[in-house]
Amino acid sequence: MAKLRxxxxxxxFNVRKVLWVCDELxxxxxREDWGRGFRPTSDAEFMRINPIGLVPAVIDDGxxxxxxxxxxxxxxxxxxxxxLYPTDLLQRASVEQWMDWANYxxxxxxxxxxxxxxxxxxxxxxxxxxxxxxxQIAKEVGQLDGHLAAAGPYxxxxxxxxxDIPIGLVVNRWFCLNFEKPVYPAVAAYYERLSTRPxxxxxxxxxxx
Amino acid sequence: MLKxxxxxxSINVQKVMWIIGxxxxxxxxxxxxxxxxxxxxxxxxxxxxxxxxxxxxxxxFVxxxxxxxxxxxxxxxxxxGLLPTELKARADAxxxxxxxxxxxxxxxxxxxxxxxxxxxxxxxxxVIEDSRTKSAAALxxxxxxxxxxxxxxxxxxTVGDIPxxxxxxxxxxxxxxxxxxxxxxxxxxxxxxxxGFKTHVDGIPLT
Numbered sequence: 001m002a003k004l005r006x007x008x009x010x011x012x013f014n015v016r017k018v019l020w021v022c023d024e025l026x027x028x029x030x031r032e033d034w035g036r037g038f039r040p041t042s043d044a045e046f047m048r049i050n051p052i053g054l055v056p057a058v059i060d061d062g063x064x065x066x067x068x069x070x071x072x073x074x075x076x077x078x079x080x081x082x083x084l085y086p087t088d089l090l091q092r093a094s095v096e097q098w099m100d101w102a103n104y105x106x107x108x109x110x111x112x113x114x115x116x117x118x119x120x121x122x123x124x125x126x127x128x129x130x131x132x133x134x135x136q137i138a139k140e141v142g143q144l145d146g147h148l149a150a151a152g153p154y155x156x157x158x159x160x161x162x163x164d165i166p167i168g169l170v171v172n173r174w175f176c177l178n179f180e181k182p183v184y185p186a187v188a189a190y191y192e193r194l195s196t197r198p199x200x201x202x203x204x205x206x207x208x209x
Numbered sequence: 210m211l212k213x214x215x216x217x218x219s220i221n222v223q224k225v226m227w228i229i230g231x232x233x234x235x236x237x238x239x240x241x242x243x244x245x246x247x248x249x250x251x252x253x254x255x256x257x258x259x260x261x262x263x264x265x266x267x268x269x270f271v272x273x274x275x276x277x278x279x280x281x282x283x284x285x286x287x288x289x290g291l292l293p294t295e296l297k298a299r300a301d302a303x304x305x306x307x308x309x310x311x312x313x314x315x316x317x318x319x320x321x322x323x324x325x326x327x328x329x330x331x332x333x334x335x336v337i338e339d340s341r342t343k344s345a346a347a348l349x350x351x352x353x354x355x356x357x358x359x360x361x362x363x364x365x366x367t368v369g370d371i372p373x374x375x376x377x378x379x380x381x382x383x384x385x386x387x388x389x390x391x392x393x394x395x396x397x398x399x400x401x402x403x404x405g406f407k408t409h410v411d412g413i414p415l416t
Binding site: 051052053054063065066067068069070071073074077078089090093094096097098099100101103104105107108111123126128129140143146147 | 258259260270272273274275276277278280281284285296297299300303304306307308310311312314315318333335336339350353354
């Protein structure tokens with residue numbers, strides 16, 4: 001069977017989720033640089049593979065996958081990593097709930113707080129977005145802090161699951177943001193807990209926001 | 210019995226009510242959020258630390274995040290139908306659910322909030338226009354993808370259609386200029402045949 005093929009630059013927030021899960025599960029892959037700073041995703045070759053024009057795109061056995069959280073869930077299911085992605089309906093729904101939270105709530109805030117406030121990228125560098133994004137991400141990470149303190153040490157409780165993957169990316173980016181941030185002890189402890197995982201250090205806490 | 214917490218005009222509550230309506234799941238719903246408040250009260254925060262709607266309580270199992278709720282209800286009540294069980298088919302449906310969270314939802318947020326929930330004197334027209342343009346671009350991609358497909362994953366309706374469906378409905382209700390998107394319009398017409406969509410999505414005015 002052909003190796004998993006990952007299309008997307010290794011410094012992309014969403015590509016790193018896929019690299020992290022592959023590393024955790026020992027999945028062999030090849031990776032090609034596409035996206036900001038490399039070949040643009042608007043190239044015909046990329047658009048034929050993923051017409052949405054975003055990284056990562058993953059090709060497994062002829063099937064093109066996109067949307068990083070969906071890819072993470074797909075790989076965990078395919079490799080029967082039930083400890084990371086429980087098959088019990090209720091436990092599984094709780095994992096997915098946190099993945100969705102990281103995908104929508106925090107990604108909206110990070111547009112202003114990170115893309116605008118740190119990378120100065122239009123239109124997110126409009127002060128309206130920057131200010132709103134910073135306020136919002138601080139509130140959301142604060143909610144995560146309360147949750148981890150009450151129900152941790154991991155996002156869905158006792159064990160590390162794939163819910164910690166998107167959240168682990170958010171938390172790493174949070175600590176890199178360039179404004180005066182509230183101190184959240186449970187989130188800080190969680191960051192250190194994740195940092196005991198070599199795959200996290202390789203792909204996420206590797207000096208990149 | 211399943212209990213849904215959330216006001217009927219919330220787009221995320223509408224996703225959940227749509228599947229409840231289509232599959233005919235016995236339930237009760239309590240108005241929470243927006244003008245009804247309550248999301249900051251202790252009992253609610255205990256269920257949902259994010260203080261947003263919807264939250265469900267299914268005989269003691271509490272869950273929030275509307276897309277996850279939709280998948281959970283489909284798995285429980287209509288596995289193999291609305292929620293494909295084959296791994297690749299499931300990933301196909303899920304990627305469109307995630308696309309809503311990462312692309313279309315964030316794109317359409319400010320045009321809706323700006324035009325529907327912000328008084329005219331407080332509107333930032335630049336932000337609204339950026340949001341309209343980004344939404345139109347995302348929907349144009351969807352329109353292309355729908356070429357030769359009845360629904361987002363192909364010939365049958367799945368959970369993949371629900372999140373983008375509520376946003377498509379909203380898009381056509383907004384007082385804005387829109388590009389012609391024939392496939393998206395046909396998709397919307399198909400959704401309008403579904404009981405849950407009719408009652409809980411299309412039937413609720415934008416507020």
